Amino acid sequence: MRKTEHLYKQMTEWRHDFHRHPELEFDLGRTAARVAELLRGFGLEVHTAIGQSGVVGVLQKGNGPRSIAVRADMDALPITEANGFDHRSASPGKMHACGHDGHMAMALGAAKYLAESGDFNGRAVFIFQPNEEFGEGASAMIADGLFDRFPVDEVYAIHNIPGLAVGTFATRAGPVTAAESLFEIDIAARGGHAALPHMGVDAITVGAEIVSALQTIVARKLDPAQNGVVSVTEFITDGRRNVLPGRATLRGDCRALTPTTNTAIEVAMRRIVDGICAAHDVTGTVTYNTLFPPTINAPQAARAATEAAHTIADMVDGDCPPKLFSEDFAHMAAAVPGAFVLMGNGVEGGHAHPLHSADYDFNDAALVPGSSFWVALIEQQLKGGTDQR
Numbered sequence: 001m002r003k004t005e006h007l008y009k010q011m012t013e014w015r016h017d018f019h020r021h022p023e024l025e026f027d028l029g030r031t032a033a034r035v036a037e038l039l040r041g042f043g044l045e046v047h048t049a050i051g052q053s054g055v056v057g058v059l060q061k062g063n064g065p066r067s068i069a070v071r072a073d074m075d076a077l078p079i080t081e082a083n084g085f086d087h088r089s090a091s092p093g094k095m096h097a098c099g100h101d102g103h104m105a106m107a108l109g110a111a112k113y114l115a116e117s118g119d120f121n122g123r124a125v126f127i128f129q130p131n132e133e134f135g136e137g138a139s140a141m142i143a144d145g146l147f148d149r150f151p152v153d154e155v156y157a158i159h160n161i162p163g164l165a166v167g168t169f170a171t172r173a174g175p176v177t178a179a180e181s182l183f184e185i186d187i188a189a190r191g192g193h194a195a196l197p198h199m200g201v202d203a204i205t206v207g208a209e210i211v212s213a214l215q216t217i218v219a220r221k222l223d224p225a226q227n228g229v230v231s232v233t234e235f236i237t238d239g240r241r242n243v244l245p246g247r248a249t250l251r252g253d254c255r256a257l258t259p260t261t262n263t264a265i266e267v268a269m270r271r272i273v274d275g276i277c278a279a280h281d282v283t284g285t286v287t288y289n290t291l292f293p294p295t296i297n298a299p300q301a302a303r304a305a306t307e308a309a310h311t312i313a314d315m316v317d318g319d320c321p322p323k324l325f326s327e328d329f330a331h332m333a334a335a336v337p338g339a340f341v342l343m344g345n346g347v348e349g350g351h352a353h354p355l356h357s358a359d360y361d362f363n364d365a366a367l368v369p370g371s372s373f374w375v376a377l378i379e380q381q382l383k384g385g386t387d388q389r
Contacts (some may be wrong), residue, residue, distance in 0.1 A: 002312050002372040003117070004109050011109040011367040013164070014038070016087035017288060018101035019362070022076030022094040025131045028053040031074050031104075035128050038108050042115040044126070047149070051141030057126040058149055059115055061382075064122030068381045069152040069336070071078040071329060072107035073100045073132035082358035083350060098355050099160040099345065102362035102370070104128065106158065109367065110374035118375070121384035123149050129328070134214050135180075135291045138331035147335055154301050155338035156377060157329040158370055162352045164344035167367045169309035169373065170320035171341045173256040178227070180326035181266070184251050185210060185273055189282040191246025192237070203237055203248035206280050210250060210273055211235070217268045229255040229263055229324055255324045257294050258345040292326035298337035305339045308377035315344075325355075343370055 023031050039046045039057035047056045051192070053074075078193045081088050081095040089095045111126050116125070127146070131137035187210075187352075189203040211232050218228045223243045232252040239245030254269075256262035277284035306318035320342065329340050343366060345351050350361040 002368050003375050004113050004371040005368050007109045007112060007371065008368050009104045011371060012364045014103050014108055014365065015034050015105035015362065015364060019087045019096045020090045020105055022089050022091055022096045024078060024094060024136070025075055025134055026052040028294070030075050032128070032130070035074065035104060035108070039111060039126065040048060042112045044111060050146060051130060051137060051144045053130040054137065054141045054146070055128040056146070057111055058150065059111065059124045061118060062121035062384065063380055064120070064384055066296070066382055067123040067125060067152040068378050068388060069125040069127055069155040070107055070110070070378070071127040071129055071155060071157040071332060072103040073129050073137070073328070074104060075100060075131050075133055075137070076131055077356060079356065079358055083361055085361070093360065095309070097143065097357060097360050098133065099362040100132070102160060103158060106367055106370035107374060109371035110378070113371070113375050116377060117327055118379065120379045120382035122382035124378045125152055125384070127155070130309050132328040135326070135328045138328045142331060142335055152336055154304070154381065155332050155336045156301065156305060157332070158288045158341045158343050158373065159327065160345040160366060161342045162345045162354060162360065163347060164342070165315065166344050166363055167313050167369050168315040169313050170317040170339060170345035171302050171305050171339055172319050172322065173295060173297050174214070175294045175322050176297050176340050177295040177322065177327045178255040178257050179259070179290055179294045179322045181249070181254040181256070181262060181290040183254060183269065183289070184249060184287045186285045187248040187277065187282060189246050189280070190246070191244050194269040197244060200342065201280050201282050202239050203245040204239065204284070205251055206276060206282055207235060207237070207248040209276050213272045213276060214269065214304060217265055217272070221268045222261060222264060226261045227259050227322065227324065229259045230265060230269070257327070259293065262290060292328060293330045293334065295327045295330040295333055295340045297339040301337050301339035303376060304381055305337065305341050308380050309341070309373055311376045311380070312372045341373070343373070369381070
């Protein structure tokens, strides 16, 4: 049963307003103020400036001791929007190209419904997080005492998925999204004249060997049952038309579904670089920085999310394949048992365009299923009604 259908118009208005006025990273003055204003209007206890610009709304009903948190991300992306509809971005170079505008509207709709009509006994905590896209917001809020000031038993998050039908929900126990690590390999060789290659060591040749060898990490050094991706995305040298480069820099991105796999990729990368550089008598250094850990769903939380989804949707997958994109919610799920849930954004038009594309748009038709899922989950996990005061 989708209890928030009567809030569709309001949620759409909120969503379009957020979409017209996108803000980036921690610089969310207008967005955070609007979220806080709405939550106060619903009657929630509101706290601001957590982790710089995060907002937390608290709704207590009855005397139940349990507390459930839901997280919505607030930041947009540094993308110039290509859409032409009326609610397109009014800020050049900024765009809600990942659906965080919709995530906020769904959480706000659930907060409004639960404040007015919620049948639960305990505390619902609504977390509105800054800077998800660059992987710094969740850690900032946690470091600022998020779960010390607002202790919760479980924490949940939703993300829309283009190409999946509206009304579809999917999650799984264990790893659900991947770690993301950025690497940089610097090669210090000996450049020289293009006509006299024997008098130097061509950094391009060394770098090319490394690029090829890195592809063996996933193919030959990982257990085939352990998913991983190693991608070289930049190859930069100081060479010229007739000058062999003496320096080269390789940069790229790695994905892994477990910390063990992530470590295995790093160890293998360092061995490959050391070995190839030693063979050519040059120096190679590796920087490997894990920005996002894998998001690992607690089994009981994944089961709870699946049960709640079944009450409002027919298409529910409780054991979906894991995704190789990354998610800042991983830090919250590592601090408190939780689950990350995927929700269909649609299969046509801009609703099916990839996340982070200039012509993507969150599907307003997903607002009611998404907000109703939050209502169902909170009422399910905080059972007992409000008559136990």
